[in-house]
Amino acid sequence: MPVLVLDDALIARLKYSSRRASFFCHAVESLDRALRERGSQLTVRRGPLVATLRALAKGAQAQGVVWSYSYDAQGIRDEAELQSAFEESGLRAIGVHDAPAVPPEETTAAKASPGDGYVALAPYAEVWRAAEMASYEAPLLLRFAQADLTNEPLPSPHEFGCTDTEERASAALASDQLRHFLEYDAPQYTEAVNVPAEDRTSRLSAHLSFGTIAARSIVRETQQRAENGLLLAEERASFRRFLRSLAQRDFFLQLAWYHCADEKRSLQEKMRTFPFAEKHAELESWKEGRTGYPLVDAGIRQLHQTGWMHPRVRSVAASFLCFDLGVDWRVGLQEWDRHLIEDDPALAIGNWQWVAGVGADLAAYPRIYNPIKQARRFDPHGKYVRHWIPELAHRPAVLLRSPEALALELPLYGSAGYPQPVLDHAREARAFLSSYNEFIGQAGVPQSSPR
């Protein structure tokens, strides 16, 4: 009997981002449709998780409950409570690792202390590559119960205050998207993942986070494609790079599984007291995509308009917040959470901590991205910047790559509303490094310098 419980925590998250709510509702609707084609339907309830499921199990005379694990602190706590409550009532309670391609326990089994998981990506990815990929998809052995219970309506976007966006989602759409990506874009993934204007990464993140596609299916299909003996060396490297992205997803899920008792705490102990700021005079400029650094602003505007941002630009824009403004990574995490469709706290936290130099990236110094050099290298013709910043649509590419040149030129042509750089990147980056080195020195850790 397939069940969806909308508890307060889920409702609050859906109210937080209207694109996410719309995507979720369409995914649920398509799941219900698929179940009806198989003679069943989704049973929907609104209420507290444990009490609602217990009442439902009683009404349907169920022997137990099976669910797909969560990887955020609240979800992990709620599901532990669910497990004890069911077991105390003599019912079975089985959680399964449905979100990752490889369950955490499978990669950690080889470790001396399996309960800790991996905190570094490289050794994790090696074990991940060698892991067997389970298949739950075929043959479909499920038979559905016919419980005669009244049902609540499916969730609708309006219920979460979402009126202005329409994000389509279904398993069929996700499979089509994967097929198209593997056929046309995956062979160039090493470039796609760096060049934002091309827009040729898989764009499967939201589907993965809501389960309209399984990570296992993506990995299996990618591995099959990668075995094609006719691939050129770069194409083979691209498939390998894409598999590494999927391994990175599983890495952050297992990191959250083993380490997220307090998910808002930095993973690196020595960085937990680093004095990141909560506020900055230009914080609003960053939030609005008006820093005067075109690549950063283009990324933020892409996020506002689409609910997604290209991966390379995410790193550059996040680095700007943490190092140029010196603002706490949690401020950025919360801000982007309002706009992203993806609903993956483990991946968001893991990546934000990585960029801020307080998480699983064990580099000995903060990786401060230079937004000018990044634009020069990865958006050399200003195609991405022009697309997302209409004020700059007609500026020559050479100006878009250099905010200083752009700033000089703005008064000549009229700025059309685009701001001058709100700060000097080089100066702020050096100031950050100086306070970082001072902090590390005081904490008794060897000093670092930029590479």
Ligand SMILES: Cc1cc2nc3c(=O)[nH]c(=O)nc-3n(C[C@H](O)[C@H](O)[C@H](O)COP(=O)(O)OP(=O)(O)OC[C@H]3O[C@@H](n4cnc5c(N)ncnc54)[C@H](O)[C@@H]3O)c2cc1C
């Ligand atoms: C500051 C910051 C915040 C981020 N926040 C999120 C987030 O909230 N949710 C999220 O899903 N991803 C997040 N990422 C990771 C990554 O940017 C996105 O997964 C990716 O941009 C999604 O686009 P795609 O599906 O086209 O990815 P592709 O490049 O096509 O990759 C395929 C899949 O691999 C996984 N993947 C790729 N890169 C990463 C990565 N660095 N870490 C973990 N998994 C990865 C994702 O599930 C992705 O959908 C963040 C990255 C940064 C730097």
